[in-house]
Amino acid sequence: MDNKEFGWELLYHSVEPFVNRKEDVLVTFVHFVLIKNWLRCYGYDGEACQENQDGTELLPLNWHTKENLNLKYKLKEQNFVLQISKSQGKMIVNFLNPDKVEASNVVFEIEGSVSDIKGPLKNLIPKYTEVWAKVENGLLKELLPESEGKKKTEPNKTSSDEKQPPEWTPTNPRAPALRDRDREEYFDPFGVGRSDLDPLGGLGGGMLFQPPRRGRITPGLGVPGGLPRGAVPPGARFDPFGPPDLDRPGRGTGRGGLGRLSNPDHDHMAPPGYDDMFM
Template sequence: MAADPLYGWDLTYKTVEKDIKKKSDVLVTFIHWNLTKRGFRTIGIGDERTLTGDEDKSELLPTGWNDNENYTLRYVLDGKLYILHGLNTDGNLIINLMRSEDLQVSNIALKTDDTVKEMSGPISKMIPDHKDLMFNIKRDLVDTITSKPTTSTETQTTRVESNNRMPPDDPLRVPRPQPNVQPDTHPWDMPPSPLRVGRSDLDPFAPGGGGMLFNPFGPDRRMPDDPGMGIPGGLPRGSVPPGARFDPFGPPGVGPRPGRRPPPPDADHLPPPGFNDNMFM
C-alpha cells in the first residue's frame, strides 16, 4: 500500500494547535511540516547565520516561533544552515528560504485568506488546495535551493558531437595532406580550371601558357578564331599571331557585336610603370 502523503501532519498540527493565532500561522506550520518531511530540522528562531555544531535539532517548531508579526526560523539540512523568513504584507504571506553559505534564496507567495479557509479541523477544510500547495512548496521552495544542477546526457552528447564535427568547406582553406595517400600531382598545382589564368606566374615549373595576361583565343576558350574581339570594329586579321599571349583592350562596358558572345572581362593585371615587386621570374 502506498504511503499516505499527509502522514505526520495531524501530529505536527496538534503540537502547535494551542499556539495558532492567525491564518498565516497555519501556513507556516504546514510549510514547516513539509520541510521536516524532506530532512530539515529546526534549531531555533532568529537570523543568526553561523553554526557551532552543538545546536539541538528538532522536528518541532521552537518556542516563540509565532510571537511576532513576521517569522524567522533556522533549519539545518546536510550540515548546512537555512533561514526561513515569513513576511505578512497586504493579506499575502511571502516565504523566503535562504541557504546561509552562499545566500542562495528560494521563495513562494501565498494569499492567506484564499489558501486557509479554517484554522482548525481536518486538512481538507483548513487548506482545501493542500495538494497543490504541497507541490508548489516542493518545487519552488525546496527543490530550487537544494537540488544541484546536473548536465543531461543529451547535452553531453551534443557537446561531443559538436566538438567532433568537421568544419564546413572553405574555398580558401589549403587542403591538408592525407596520411598514406601519395599525391599524383605537383603540390603547387592549382585546381583545374578551364581558363588556368595565372598558373604560369604562380608555378615556375608549370608548362608554358596561361600567364597573368589573359588569352581570349587560347584553346581552352573553345571559341571561334576571332582576332577582332576586344575593341569596337575589331582588328585586322593577322594583327595577333597565332598562339600569342594577348591582353584584350578597349573601353569597358561595350556590348557584344551582333551575333557574337559577350566580350570577356578586361583582365588588365599589368603593374604600373616603375613598379617592381619581383613577381616575375
C-alpha cells in the first residue's frame, strides 16, 4: 500500500454507510487529502465543534445530507474553511483562509473522477493520484507555506549523516576504506594497494596486506630496543620489522602460571636432542 493510501480504509469504513452518490466519495477523498496534510476538522463553519475541541480526522455528522458543505479546519493556529458545492455534474471546491483573506479553488468532473461507490480506492477513483495532486497543488499549495505532510515525514538530516563516508558495497567497490578511530582499524579487505595510489598516504596499508590491529603501530618491532622517538614521521606508512608482541601462555609467575612474554619466545620449542647428556 502506498503511503498516501495509508488510513483511507479506516476513514472510508467510517463513512461507507452514508455514501450513496459518487460526489460523496469525492468529498471524502478531498477531506482525506487535507487530513494527510496535517489539518484537522472542527465541524461546520460558523458552528462550535461539540464533538472534539481538539479537532478530528472524521467528517462531522450528517455531512452527506448537505448540498453545500462548509467545513472548518485548522493547522496549528491557522483557520481554514473548505466549501464544496455541486453544479451541472461538477464539484467546485474552495479553500479559504479567512485570517489572511486568501482563497484557492479546483473543479472536478464527478463522473470522470469517480467510477464506483463500493470497493477499494483504486476502484472508487482509478486516477486517485491525479486527484490527490490536484488537491495539493490547486488548493493547499496556494495557502499553506509548505506541504506539512512532506515536512514531517521526511527524516531529519544531521551533520553527522552528511559527513559519513560512502560504504563499500559490491556495486561500489572503490569506496574508501572505513576506519575505526578508536582502534585505527581498516575494514576494507579489497583495498590492499590502494594507498600506493594516494600521493598523501592517508589511508595506510600499502601493497602489504595489513590485518586489523589494536592500538597504534609500534615502530621498530623486532629491533632490539626499538627505534628512537621520531624515527617514523606521524602518518607515514610503515611496515614493522617483526611481528607484534602478543599475550601468550608462558611460564610466568602470574595467576595460573601465565605471564607476559616478549615475542619471540626462545623457549617455545626445545632443540633436537636437548636432553642428550652426551651432546
